[in-house]
Amino acid sequence: MSFIGEKRVLSGMRPTGQLHLGHLHGVLKNWINLQHEFECFFFVADWHALTTHYEDPGIISQSAMDIVVDWLAAGVNPGEATIFVQSRVPEHAELHLLLSMLTPISWLERVPTYKDQQDKLKEKDLSTYGFLGYPLLQAADILIYRAGNVPVGEDQVAHIELAREVARRFNYIYGRETGFEEKAEAAARKMGKKNAKLYFDLRKTYQETGEPDALQKGRAFLEGMQNLSLGDRERLLGYLEGGGKVILPEPQALLTPESKMPGLDGEKMSKSYDNVISLRESPESVTQKLRTMPTDPARVRRNDPGDPNKCPVWKFHRVYSDQDVQSWVQEGCRNAGIGCLECKQPVIDAVLKEQAPIRERAQEFLNDPETVRGIIDDGCEMARGIARETLDEVREVMGLRHR
Ligand code: TRP
Ligand code: SF4
Secondary structure: OOOOOOOEEEEEEOOOOOOEHHHHHHHHHHHHHHHHHOEEEEEEOHHHHHHHHOOOHHHHHHHHHHHHHHHHHHOOOOOOEEEEEHHHOOHHHHHHHHHHOOOOHHHHHHOHHHHHHHHHOOOOOOOOHHHHOHHHHHHHHHHOOOOOEEEEOHHHHHHHHHHHHHHHHHHHHHOOOOOHHHHHHHHHHHOOHHHHHHHHHHHHHHHHHOOHHHHHHHHHHHHHOOOOOHHHHHHHHHHHHOOOOOOOOOOEEEEOOOOOOEOOOOOEOOHHHOOOOEOOOOHHHHHHHHHHOOOOOOOOOOOOOOOHHHOHHHHHHHHHOOHHHHHHHHHHHHOOOOOHHHHHHHHHHHHHHHHHHHHHHHHHHHHOHHHHHHHHHHHHHHHHHHHHHHHHHHHHHOOOOOO
16 A cells, blocks of 8 residues: 555665675666666665674675675666665664564564574574564665565565554554544645545545545545645545555565576575676686586486486576577587587676676776765765655654654
8 A cells, every 4th residue: 555655666685795697687687677667775784684694794894885886787877776775874773663662573473584594594593683673674674765666586575564564553553643534634625626626536436436446546646746745645645545644655565576597506596505606706717617517417428418408507598598599509409419518608608798797897886986985875865864754753653752
């Protein structure tokens, strides 16, 4: 049920190491497309990284700068998207604290990643307060920008669901100001006679028929009203829906399309499988890794025929090669017409070609860290301005105006 900033997109990434081609083909390409279409906020989730890497702060400070360079090199455009660092917008932490007052512990214990990650990362002690609160901190990240769309992978959908539940509970408790209906009607009248009538008609239709279309139209109508104060906008939105004020709109998960990028062993590319090619890996290392990656084990000798379906190299061809090359692989492999090194060459060429401009742009940013710092400073300032506005309102409805 998001509305204000429905078009606003927000996503974060934990700085726990260098990015690799899996990130490029999954998350980053998606972000780069979104930035043309929506108002986008992308941030380095360094507090989130600390929840699991609190004993390893070195990796966080190093990776934080590295991943911003990676984003920029891959094509995230600071002219279109706001890039910032979570810990430099301390308002997230205050909202996290305030939300914690109304969040039942059981909601957090029930989030599937809580137990999953504890089991998976056995070598770490994750029985901490911070780790339990991980998804609530994430909820604060999102709600503080009133973001409507949150691009995430499948594993994060439960976290967005928690953010929705927390927002709903928040609005339910704090959106019920005294004289709500009178205030909402007064707000409608401020739009002028004609607009007020339009609004009341849409509301009536929605309340009587429950038509989602009427709700959608009502929201779009309110979005077009430039001169409304934030408070009035929230009242009119809540009044339209039949609840109280919508102070923190519910976000939606925007599922990131699954990347087909395989790792060197044919499994999903992931640092924990040790099968990655990093985004700016040197050409020598990339060539070496690909030349030595495993192939169909049936092809012991050059004359043995193989089956691409049993070979991780084929998965690379599926990502990087056109139809002609793919047919050449299929035939040549099955009738032992080509050798495996020969087969790998077009992949090697394609990966190097993809990386060359990224590596080059990354180098430019690395040579000029002031520019990167400037981009981050601007982004933090921009983000903070919005976060402060939300927080002011949250403080007020939670009885913290005596400052
Ligand atoms: N938890 C996310 C991950 O591990 C990172 C993250 C933190 C995030 N805060 C966020 C993603 C807010 C989207 C929105 O990938
Ligand atoms: Fe794999 Fe290509 Fe060798 Fe066939 S020829 S086994 S597809 S590397």
